Amino acid sequence: MLCLTVPSDEQWAVAAVRSLPALLVDHAHCEMKAATNALSLVGRYPETAGNVLARALADIAAEEVLHFQQVLALLDARGLVLGAPPVDTYAASLRHAAAGLPPHRGASLVDRLLVAALIEARSCERFKLLTAALDQADTELCDFYAGLLASEARHYRTFVDLACEVGRGEPAMDEPTVLSRLARLATMEAKIVSTLAHAHGGDRATIHG
Numbered sequence: 001m002l003c004l005t006v007p008s009d010e011q012w013a014v015a016a017v018r019s020l021p022a023l024l025v026d027h028a029h030c031e032m033k034a035a036t037n038a039l040s041l042v043g044r045y046p047e048t049a050g051n052v053l054a055r056a057l058a059d060i061a062a063e064e065v066l067h068f069q070q071v072l073a074l075l076d077a078r079g080l081v082l083g084a085p086p087v088d089t090y091a092a093s094l095r096h097a098a099a100g101l102p103p104h105r106g107a108s109l110v111d112r113l114l115v116a117a118l119i120e121a122r123s124c125e126r127f128k129l130l131t132a133a134l135d136q137a138d139t140e141l142c143d144f145y146a147g148l149l150a151s152e153a154r155h156y157r158t159f160v161d162l163a164c165e166v167g168r169g170e171p172a173m174d175e176p177t178v179l180s181r182l183a184r185l186a187t188m189e190a191k192i193v194s195t196l197a198h199a200h201g202g203d204r205a206t207i208h209g
Contacts, residue, residue, distance in 0.1 A: 002121040006190035009197045012204050013133035019205035026206045028071040029085040035064035090208035097188035106170030110163045114182045117159035118189050124152035
């Protein structure tokens with residue numbers, strides 16, 4: 001799906017559905033972090049690509065906040081509390097992997113955008129799995145996750161397009177170079193997902209773990 005090179009293992013959705021309260025809490029934090037990340041990029045790179053980057057990231061942040069509010073409403077309806085954010089080993093590992101890519105002028109922002117793209121791609125794949133797994137178990141959540149698929153795929157595309165746009169402003173960072181970095185990151189992401197699947201076993205109530 002999208003740029004992913006390995007699918008989630010079949011047991012992820014089974015374990016996630018088995019622990020829906022924990023999954024929903026993790027999902028809420030994921031949406032909040034996604035909004036924060038988008039706005040932090042605007043703050044750190046305010047003049048990059050004119051206002052194109054800022055506008056696009058502001059739109060993503062607004063949609064992520066909306067999703068955060070929607071998940072919070074689900075938590076409230078089910079008597080659940082947001083609580084402290086779970087440790088996001090997946091995202092941390094992906095950022096660490098990006099730091100190991102060959103250095104290049106302009107690569108810092110490009111790679112942060114590509115990491116965000118991969119996170120959106122994996123979210124999209126996981127939401128699709130949840131939609132199928134929840135079809136008979138929880139109609140409300142099934143419909144909710146089905147409704148998120150298009151936005152996650154759109155965010156993935158936006159982050160990749162932004163990375164290519166930023167790359168065009170740097171010497172020797174053309175679109176093929178940016179997409180090559182994405183492909184390398186996708187290979188690293190596959191190893192991270194496989195490692196987490198092996199490490200967590202049946203305890204998988206996280207969106208990306």
